[in-house]
Amino acid sequence: MSRDFVRRLPDSNFVFERTAGIGDKLHVDVITVVLLLLISAYGLLILYSAVGQDQNALMSQVIKLGVATTVMFVMAQIPPFVYMRLAPWLYLMGVGLLVATYFFGYEANGSKRWLRVPGLFGFQPSEIMKLVIPMILAWYFHERHLPPKNKHVFWALVMMLVPATLIFLQPDLGTAIMICASGALVLLLAGLSWNLIFGAAGAVVLAAPAFWFVLRPHQKDRIMTLFDPERDPLGTGWNIIQSKTAIGSGGLSGKGLFQGTQSHLDFLPESHTDFIIAVLAEEMGMVGVVTLLILYILLMGRGTIIAIQGQDTFGRLLAGSITFTFFVYVFVNIGMVSGILPVVGVPLPLVSFGGTSILTLFAGFGILMSIHTHRRIML
Amino acid sequence: MPEPLALKDHSGESRVFFERAVIGFGVLIVLTLILVARLFYLQIIEHEAYATLSDKNRIQVEPLPPVRGLIYDRNGELIADNVPTLNLTITRELVSDLEVTLDRIDALIGLTVEERESFHRRLKRRHRPHEPVPVRFKLSPEEQARIAVNEYAMPGVQIEARLVRHYPKGEMMAHALGSVRRINETDARSLDPVSYSGTNHIGKIGVERQYEAALHGTVGHKRVETNARGRVMTELERIEPVAGRNLILHVDSLLQRAAIEALGDRRGSIVAIDPASGGILALVSQPSYDPNLFVTGIAYDTYSLLRDSPDTPLFNRALQGQYEPGSTVKPIIGLAGLVTGMVKAESTISDPGWFRLPNEARLYRDWNWTASGMGGHGEVHFQKAIYRSCNVYFYGLAVKLGIDRIDEYLGLFGFGQDTVLDLPEARDGLLPSPVWKREYRGQPWYPGDTVNIGIGQGDMLVTPMQLATMASVIANRGKWIMPRMLKTPDELLPPPSRPMADVDLVPDxxxxxxxxxxxxxxxxxxxxxxxxxxxxxxxxxxxxxxMAGKSGTAQVVGIKQGEEYHEEELDERQRKHAWFIAFAPVDDPQIALAVLVENGGGGSSVAAPVARAVIDFYLENQYQVAGVRP
Structure with missing residues (x-):
């Protein structure tokens, strides 16, 4: 698809010159890839400590990263318009799978999240929706005038809330929130009027008490625990007390890599999955966490630039949503582990152990790179 | 719904997007700074607090219980030691189905419902799932073998060895030594939780209770690093416990055995004291019980059997049994008479077999009084009054002395007070006085009360320990050495709460x-x-x-337990108690004692032979006196 050409704007002498480098030819954004690899390598180091220097677990994660990177490069080759055309079908398929999960999914840990392809593998349709929702909304607004009209906003919300509700019913509050966040980000970036934004924020605050009644007891517990972890120190409060202890005892420079007592003596639960940031904070201190945060910010800065440089609404909205959703993961995870947000099951991107989330994230960055490297105008 | 056609404003949209993206990135930076602020708060400002919390998490202090001090008798024989016992324990963490495991144990060694319940109670008290909790204490070798063979099939079930108090002499020494019991919740409230943190037993009675502080020792501890499940990963520091002090008592277990044999299967008590040291050589209260039963917790029906027995085996007659002294007090009344000059040793009275107070019709009988008027001891001088135990002589003397002087002299010999240094259960007895009678009976003191006390009857109550002490003071010719169990280390001996003054106003x-x-x-x-x-x-x-001695008989006013429910025994239980106090050899007293045979009848006929047997045994073993009849 990519074709070299030079376009001259009619009222200026400025020349936009297409200077396709090797990265563009391979549809790879070098900065993104370098940052992703840096974060992944850093993440592997933390994970290696968190799993108690178990090389098998480390290798398993390396393999997952390898697979995810491959997927990313493949996704980057597919031009954005293909994603745009596929978006409605992917969406319908995704919702269909969620409905199927609702009826045929199998239960694990009290929630139905998995759909099993008999004899082959199991997967979480909700994970696919993390990418499909920004895609479908970007597709929707691509065709419409921006800033969006109220009725378009309404339909966009319907498109977002149908799968979100299905996921919430699984129940998987964390993913439902992330889906809503990615959709809301598309709306915000599309130029949703500030009145609506603040109105919606106000409505959420007002509706919060009503929302309370929809929550399941364990979810209420988690929110209560946020305000007072000591109310049930051995039950719901345990995780948060232990993670705060791990973070706080790390201090400025930490107890040293592999030296964390909270994680290695099993006080810290979920230390290699959702609570892995506490391992980093304990062993490498504030310096280690801030280093990771800087890497994240650089990656998201790059994502923001890619989004801004996007050439059409679909590309811009999708790239922006992918980038900022990534940050929502980071913020919700670290906020939860450090005790300023309630505990919702959100992994720390690129660091937490587990294949599904890494695959989705890398796929997202593949789309991001596709958007960036399939441009016709280079700025 | 066709809309008016409008061209898409591409540059406008991209401008809006740019604006929004920049704002979005700004929000992102602000939120990141919030996270950094949170980290700063936790990691820098609150670092100390969380570092402490983290250490508390992982570092546990585990107590190392001290080994309880051993107790020896005067011959160096162990009378209280510690033996390893094998307890069957279950570690909750390792057991998948607790009830199934308990059923299996039940099938092997038989568990009572009671045992199961108390196991569950103990399980609740310990919060850490890795700690073994006892199911059965003191496995027999057979039970041990049954468990050992099947242990492989029952993960989490273990046989654990612990040092537990053991009394090799069993019931022979129970009342002399006291015993330890499991610490119950009431004890736990008053104990120092640190120093008893690893200890299951505490001295509850007798010597074990008196010297608890010394016997217990000093608890040690180890600081260990544990994981979240409490499993010990490494040991960081260890302070060894200091074993409790070993004690040597005056008690002579050979003499104790001889005394028990002399008493036979009769109920009663024998207390023997070395007059020179005040050391208690024997302290017998029969029937007795096996103190080992109580150490690891006694089964309820065994306990109720002991508790409800009409023979009251748990009751320490030597220290707590309060009886009428009968004629055994006559030497003191006589001594008071001589010292105060109320009687002279040579002067005599005529004993018709009865005594009557002036202006009173009531006859106070001598023990050999007969209705026919043939009784009485005839002409009685001081020593005859004692060796014939003439009541009439002491009736008259008591009246002459008056109750105040009688009380004064009896008090000098330790009546009405506890003079034992280190047996916390010893009772005071009762030395009646007009003040006491008004206060407790609401009645005035009648002259007849004084007459009665002259022969040790009426309200006066003494313990065998008190009579043995009196015998010892007489043997010492008034020199008081308060009775004690502990021989060494003597610095542990508690100071007397009220030291007894020597009886030194008595001329030779x-x-x-x-x-x-x-x-x-x-x-x-x-x-x-x-x-x-x-x-x-x-x-x-x-x-x-x-040998110098004095018999006595105590009228049985009533026995606390048993009477009403065992009417067929009423006759036997209403018989008089037989007393005999003695010391020997007269010119160099080695042993002073008191013998009580409950419902035994006559002091001289029943209690005296017991006293003789005990003294024989002691002197023979001390001096190898030749020709003593075994």
Whole structure:
């Protein structure tokens, strides 16, 4: 698809010159890839400590990263318009799978999240929706005038809330929130009027008490625990007390890599999955966490630039949503582990152990790179 | 719904997007700074607090219980030691189905419902799932074997060895030594939780209770790093416990055994004291019980059997049994008479067999009074009053002395108070006085009360320990050495709460008269009827050392337990208690004792032979006295 050409704007002498480098030819954004690899390598180091220097677990994660990177490069080759055309079908398929999960999914840990392809593998349709929702909304607004009209906003919300509700019913509050966040980000970036934004924020605050009644007891517990972890120190409060202890005892420079007592003596639960940031904070201190945060910010800065440089609404909205959703993961995870947000099951991107989330994230960055490297105008 | 066609404003949209993206990135930076602020708060400002919390998490202090001090008798024989016992324990963490495991154990060694319940109670008390919790204490070798063979099939079930108090002499020493019991919740409230953190037992009675602080020792501890499940990963520091002090008691377990044998299967008590040291050589209360039963927790029905037995085996007669002293107090009344000059040793009275107060019709009988008027002891002088145990002599003397002086002299010999240094259960007895009677009975003191007390009857109550102490003070000619169990280390001996002053206002010739009278109780024989010492016929005929003694009989007012429910025993249980106090050899007293045989009948006929047997045994073992009848 990519074709070299030079376009001259009619009222200026400025020349936009297409200077396709090797990265563009391979549809790879070098900065993104370098940052992703840096974060992944850093993440592997933390994970290696968190799993108690178990090389098998480390290798398993390396393999997952390898697979995810491959997927990313493949996704980057597919031009954005293909994603745009596929978006409605992917969406319908995704919702269909969620409905199927609702009826045929199998239960694990009290929630139905998995759909099993008999004899082959199991997967979480909700994970696919993390990418499909920004895609479908970007597709929707691509065709419409921006800033969006109220009725378009309404339909966009319907498109977002149908799968979100299905996921919430699984129940998987964390993913439902992330889906809503990615959709809301598309709306915000599309130029949703500030009145609506603040109105919606106000409505959420007002509706919060009503929302309370929809929550399941364990979810209420988690929110209560946020305000007072000591109310049930051995039950719901345990995780948060232990993670705060791990973070706080790390201090400025930490107890040293592999030296964390909270994680290695099993006080810290979920230390290699959702609570892995506490391992980093304990062993490498504030310096280690801030280093990771800087890497994240650089990656998201790059994502923001890619989004801004996007050439059409679909590309811009999708790239922006992918980038900022990534940050929502980071913020919700670290906020939860450090005790300023309630505990919702959100992994720390690129660091937490587990294949599904890494695959989705890398796929997202593949789309991001596709958007960036399939441009016709280079700025 | 066709809309008016409008061209898409591409540059406008991209401008809006740019604006929004920049704002979005700004928000992102702000939120990141919030996270950094949170980290700063946790990691820098609150770092100390969380570092402490983290250490508390992982570092546990585990107590190392001290080994309880051993107790030896005067011959160096162990009378309280610690033996490993095997307990069956279950570690909750390792057991998948607790009830199934308990059923399996039940099938192997049989668990009672009670045992199961108390296991569950113990399980609740310990919060850490890795700690073994006892199911059965003291496995027998057979049970141990049954468990050992099947242990592989029952993960989490273990046999654990612990040091537990053991009394090798069993029931023989139970009342002399006291015992330890499991610490119950009431104890736990008053104990120092640190120093008892690893200890399951505490001295509850007797010597074990008195010297608890010394016997217990000092708890040690180890600081260990544990994981979240409490499993010990590494040991960081260890302070060894200091074992409790070993004690050597005055008690002589050989003498104790001899005394128990002399008492036979009769109920009663024997207390023997070394007059020179005050050391308690034997402290017998029969029937007794096996203190080992109580150490690891006694089964309820075994306990109720002991508790409800009419023979009251748990009751320490030597220290807590309070009886009428009967004629055993006569030497003291006589001594008071001589010292105060109310009577002279040579002067006599005429005993018709009864005594009557002026202006009173009531007759106070002598023990050999007969309705026909043939009773009485005839002409009675001081020593005869003692060796014949003449009541009429002491009735008259008591009236002459008056209750105040009687109380004063009896008090000098330790009545009405606890003079034992280190047996916390010893009772005071009762020395009645007009003040006491008004206060507790709401009645005035009648002259008849004074008459009665002259022969040790009425309200006066003494313990065998008190009578043995009196015998010891007489043997020492008034020198007080308060009775004690502990021989070494003597610095542990508690100071007396009220030291006893020596009875030093008694002139030597008075001691000669009193002790001479008591000697004749045993040795005056081969006389005409009514002239022999009361005990001579029973113990004095073949004795080859000089013994001073005094018999007594105590009227049974009532026995606390048993009577009402065992009417067929009423007769036996209403018989008088037999007393005999003695010390020997007279010129160099080695042993002073009191013997009580409950419902035994006559003091001289029943209690004196027991006293003789005990003293024989002691002197034979001390001096190898030749020719003593075994």
């Amino acid at each position: 010739h008075v001691w000669d008269e009193v002790i001479g009278g008591m000697e004749k109780v045993v040795h005056r024989g081969n006389q005409v009827f009514g002239e022999n010492g009361t005990a001579w016929a029973y113990i004095g005929q073949d004795i080859n050392y000089r």
